[in-house]
Amino acid sequence: MRHVLVLLNAKAGTLQHRDGEAVCREVVERLSRDGREVEVRLLAGEPLLRAIRASGRGPHDTVIVGGGDGSVSLAARCHENSGKALGILPLGTMNLLARDIGMPTDLGAALDALDTARPHRIDMGTLNGRRFHTISGFGFFSQMARARETARRWGLGRFFAVPIAAFLALRRTGRIHIDVEVDGRQRHFAAFSALITVNRFTGPGWHRGHLDDGLLEVHIAEDRGALARLKAGADMVTDSWRDNPGIISLTGRDIVIRRGGRRRTWVSTDGELARERLPLHYRVMPQALELLIPETTPQRASIS
Incomplete structure (x- = not known):
């Protein structure tokens, strides 16, 4: 440097x-x-x-x-x-x-x-060929992004904006039927949200413990009724979602998501909301970014 x-x-x-x-x-x-x-x-x-x-x-x-x-x-x-x-x-x-x-x-x-800080190489993902560094989601998660912008326009601080955005997002999110293909293996879900991350969330606070495992993880929140949806939405906001049986997590390197006859869907990727063409095709790009990472921060994600 x-x-x-x-x-x-x-x-x-x-x-x-x-x-x-x-x-x-x-x-x-x-x-x-x-x-x-x-x-x-x-x-x-x-x-x-x-x-x-x-x-x-x-x-x-x-x-x-x-x-x-x-x-x-x-x-x-x-x-x-x-x-x-x-x-x-x-x-x-x-x-x-x-x-x-x-x-x-x-x-x-x-x-x-x-x-x-010292440079380390970390993984990135791509959505339909466009790179992203952390997270991409639709359904509840894209509605959360839209509702969060509404809460900010109301002048609410983050402490109030997050739960209010979650409430608004749950009201706006309906059941979606999706086919999820992970490394060539396909499953069907009736869900209200899906979230894709570059590497796995392994720590508290939606924290990734490793940034160079060369994996994607997809989390599908199944729609099991109104009460289960409220519980799943609350668990996602409060970081207790790993224990929720209605949230299914799958790992792979190549993920394709289809939504019936839909051509486009709202997707929030690294905080940016956009209408994306379907199917959504995610790939991992191992060690694609050279990033400066603090050497002495004990909480930082581990890098090989």
Whole structure:
């Protein structure tokens, strides 16, 4: 890590009420140790997207993106075969990948962690050929993403937004009939949700213990009636879903999901909601991303 480009999302929640220039100075000061050259850009909207897309082709050997999961996902897609290491400053709401590698959410602590972080190769997944780093889901999960945006527009904090979003999502989610094919073996489910993760959730708080096992895991929440649906929805929100017999988990490297005669469905992938064409085809891409991971964080996912 000698020539570092830092791209900060000026609209990220953590930066909304801070002096942008002061943040840039702090980033340069903390990351310029050991003679590193550090360039910081504070951007928003289309200029930020263009800068992230171009960062995989620039002269820097390391690119650090400060924002939420959407910014991180775009950066991960743009750094395929770039030869550069990618770092994360978790400035968003969920910070899925950042949590799995043990990145602190405090800006100063995150910069200190990046200062001593080392590059490791981790797995990624693809949905219909497009890369993602952590999670993709439809049914209840895509409705959760839509309802969470509604709760945010109402001005609710995360403590209230999550349960309210879950309630709204359960009201909007109906029974869906899906065929799930895992590594060539197909099963039919009457479900209200399906979730696909890159590697398995093995720890508390929807935490992945390993990021380089070369696996996908699909979780199907079966529709066993209104009360069972409420219980499954509550278990997913409160992280006790592994003990729910109505939630089936299957692992594999190639997963195809079909929904009757439907051509498209709403899917939430790494926090981004989009209408995706069916069937949904997921593949794992082993060690596809070179990511800076803190060396001294005890909670971080293990890397071989």
